[in-house]
Amino acid sequence: MxxxxxxxxxxxxxxxxxxxxxxxxxxxxxxxxxxxxxxxxxxxxxxxxxxxxxxxxxxxxxxxxxxxxxxxxxxxxxxxxxxxxxxxxxxxxxxxxxxxxxxxxxxxxxxxxxxxxxxxxxxxxxxxxxxxxxxxxxSPAVVRQLIAQVADGTGPGDRAALARRRLAGLGEREREVAVAVGRGRSNAEIAADLYLSVPTVKTHVSRVLTKLGLNNRVQIALLVHDAGES
Missing domain, CATH: 3.40.50.2300 (Response regulator)
Structure with a gap:
């Protein structure tokens, strides 16, 4: 058979x-x-x-x-x-x-x-x-280069204060993940750094996007840079 x-x-x-x-x-x-x-x-x-x-x-x-x-x-x-x-x-x-x-x-x-x-x-x-x-x-590293060259209509001080307030609304682990994304770390690297599983990191990234009303990891990197934490 x-x-x-x-x-x-x-x-x-x-x-x-x-x-x-x-x-x-x-x-x-x-x-x-x-x-x-x-x-x-x-x-x-x-x-x-x-x-x-x-x-x-x-x-x-x-x-x-x-x-x-x-x-x-x-x-x-x-x-x-x-x-x-x-x-x-x-x-x-x-x-x-x-x-x-x-x-x-x-x-x-x-x-x-x-x-x-x-x-x-x-x-x-x-x-x-x-x-x-x-x-x-x-990559977030290239985003940081762009930020140094391109200006939008918001003053840098105002933008930094707003970014810090938005990050303050995250949970501790979510904030750690957001900062790691802003520093250009991959999900696997973040998982290793924070002793988490990759699926858990992905969940945190999704929550960060939802809480901050962002579309993608690039926008997380921009926000973290604005807050002066990248």
Missing amino acids: TETEPAPEPAPAPIRVLLVDDDPLVRSGLRLMLGGASGVEIVAEAADGSEVEPLVDAHAPDVVLMDIRMPTVDGLAATETLRRRPHPPEVVMLTTFNTDDHVLRALRAGAAGFVLKHTPPPQIVEAVRKVAAGEPVL
């Missing part, structure tokens, strides 16, 4: 991507690059931030690759609008970095990170896969 072979697991659904850039050549390059990647599907394209919400409603993308600078509604405004929705897609900003002074504001608005427009194709594909899996594509 032979044992029944287990049924093969179904293949994971492809990562659905919306491309948003006012330059048709950039969109074409991204479409060719991502369209040939295994497990990634381009579901729609937009030339301006004003087109994003209707396309998200129609196609339910997992990830939006969004240019920051567009003529009518820029990527920053579109990201802020998207991230206020229930169950929003992840947003990765496309930028030239050296000339774009809105990167930090985009991260504060809830973007999961950013990639340079001239990033090698495999890295852009990897960025899409990471954010679809809930991982940021910008």
Whole structure:
């Protein structure tokens, strides 16, 4: 009597991507690059931030690759609008970095990170896969470099005081985890440092995000830096 072979697991659904850039050549390059990647599907394209919400409603993308600078509604405004929705897609900003002074504001608005427009194709594909899996594509160390270069409209003293008040509302262990995230520690590293299991660390990170009303680990890192604890 032979044992029944287990049924093969179904293949994971492809990562659905919306491309948003006012330059048709950039969109074409991204479409060719991502369209040939295994497990990634381009579901729609937009030339301006004003087109994003209707396309998200129609196609339910997992990830939006969004240019920051567009003529009518820029990527920053579109990201802020998207991230206020229930169950929003992840947003990765496309930028030239050296000339774009809105990167930090985009991260504060809830973007999961950013990639340079001239990033090698495999890295852009990897960025899409990471954010679809809930991982940021910008390390806290790079966030700190950005903070030193980019200013928003809030005075640094006011921002620091507000950040400290928000962190004070966390439990002791949650605060330890938040500070560790702000210092660029991975879940495994935090677990080792604090003698916790990795699932427990993940639970604490989720609670920190919920209590602070944040979208992702990058925003935790920004808040910890603002409080002067990174």
